[in-house]
Amino acid sequence: MPRILPAVACNLDTNILTACLPLLEESRVEAIEWSFDALFKVRQVPGWFLELLAAFSKEGRLIGHGVFFSLFSAKWLPEQETWLQQLKETSAAFHFDHVTEHFGFMTGRDFHQGAPLNIPYTPSTLAIGQDRLQRIQAACCCPVGLENLAFSYCLDEVKQHGEFLDELLEPANGFIILDLHNLYCQLHNFDIAFDELIALYPLDRVREIHISGGSWEDSNIMPGRKVRRDTHDDSVPPEVFRLLQIVIDRCPNLKYAVMEQLGNGLATEDRRTVFYRDFLRMEAIVNENNTGRFTDPVDISFLPPLSDITQPPIEDETLYQQQLELSAILETADSYGEARQRLDRSTLAHSAWRIESWEPYMLETAISIARKWAAVAR
Numbered sequence: 552m553p554r555i556l557p558a559v560a561c562n563l564d565t566n567i568l569t570a571c572l573p574l575l576e577e578s579r580v581e582a583i584e585w586s587f588d589a590l591f592k593v594r595q596v597p598g599w600f601l602e603l604l605a606a607f608s609k610e611g612r613l614i615g616h617g618v619f620f621s622l623f624s625a626k627w628l629p630e631q632e633t634w635l636q637q638l639k640e641t642s643a644a645f646h647f648d649h650v651t652e653h654f655g656f657m658t659g660r661d662f663h664q665g666a667p668l669n670i671p672y673t674p675s676t677l678a679i680g681q682d683r684l685q686r687i688q689a690a691c692c693c694p695v696g697l698e699n700l701a702f703s704y705c706l707d708e709v710k711q712h713g714e715f716l717d718e719l720l721e722p723a724n725g726f727i728i729l730d731l732h733n734l735y736c737q738l739h740n741f742d743i744a745f746d747e748l749i750a751l752y753p754l755d756r757v758r759e760i761h762i763s764g765g766s767w768e769d770s771n772i773m774p775g776r777k778v779r780r781d782t783h784d785d786s787v788p789p790e791v792f793r794l795l796q797i798v799i800d801r802c803p804n805l806k807y808a809v810m811e812q813l814g815n816g817l818a819t820e821d822r823r824t825v826f827y828r829d830f831l832r833m834e835a836i837v838n839e840n841n842t843g844r845f846t847d848p849v850d851i852s853f854l855p856p857l858s859d860i861t862q863p864p865i866e867d868e869t870l871y872q873q874q875l876e877l878s879a880i881l882e883t884a885d886s887y888g889e890a891r892q893r894l895d896r897s898t899l900a901h902s903a904w905r906i907e908s909w910e911p912y913m914l915e916t917a918i919s920i921a922r923k924w925a926a927v928a929r
Contacts, residue, residue, distance in 0.1 A: 558582035566814035570823040582612040608645040615650040623656040625871035627864035649694040658878040666920040671903040682865040694853035696726040701733035701781035704909040713752035724855040726758035736779040757802040763811035770912040784816035881921035
């Protein structure tokens with residue numbers, strides 16, 4: 552089994568870089584995960600940051616993490632074509648050991664300025680996702696993977712997610728980023744046991760693990776119900792470290808364990824100190840596992856034979872209109888009650904979206920997420 556490398560999500564953000572600096576100075580960071588598309592619109596990137604990326608790239612220790620592609624947009628959009636071209640250029644400048652994206656589609660009118668939310672698990676969405684993954688792989692010429700989703704509308708979606716990921720990744724021989732805080736969100740929000748949920752994931756596909764923190768949100772429509780949100784703005788909960796200890800030796804092809812936190816959660820020295828300690832705790836768990844891990848010089852590549860993509864992108868006009876309709880409802884409804892009424896009158900009613908089974912507190916959360924991202928986009 553490959554040796555696991557402790558890593559950080561390190562982007563062009565003053566707070567993140569300040570928090571990571573002591574770890575870099577102590578040579579504890581063995582790989583960097585870079586959200587490359589966050590810089591697609593930045594005209595001037597500091598030379599010292601490019602040198603940092605180049606140093607890890609040279610050693611084969613740079614991994615790319617996309618945010619804004621919107622994998623399941625049912626219509627092929629000009630922004631996606633541009634995104635792929637920029638990824639191709641970035642991959643020529645830096646060597647990525649692998650590239651990943653988020654699961655779901657982005658809310659918002661153009662699906663590139665919103666929140667990543669779930670989609671119905673149908674043959675159509677499966678075909679669209681497989682098509683998009685192969686296009687990403689053709690652009691970056693390296694292994695590609697997807698991160699498990701933190702948000703779902705109902706328990707059935709949670710239980711279907713692992714199998715759908717497996718089918719989705721099969722044609723590209725892709726891998727999974729198992730985000731343990733995302734898993735923690737699902738465990739809490741749907742009161743499902745860890746052993747039951749983890750058994751539904753193809754753990755042999757896990758090449759990377761994320762650990763991070765988040766926040767709690769009180770439900771207004773269900774007093775006493777707290778929803779766990781994947782906001783990445785707080786320290787790692789003890790439960791997530793416990794999940795890491797349990798899962799790490801069940802993933803035979805795991806190569807990276809990545810600490811994630813957004814810069815807005817690292818604005819003070821105290822918060823950065825906690826980040827440092829969290830990394831050391833993650834590092835200790837990784838090193839303990841590496842001690843008993845068999846060393847195999849032949850790492851599983853997750854690369855299928857590369858082939859040219861000649862067919863046009865797969866699209867589904869009905870699904871696209873439903874995505875637009877859902878985005879508009881989530882972003883503009885004045886209340887949960889209004890959103891529920893508009894959904895019941897929409898084309899999503901009695902469809903593969905199965906809106907009738909959505910948990911009220913999760914629809915309420917989706918509205919909150921969509922509004923937050925819409926406000927940021929404005």
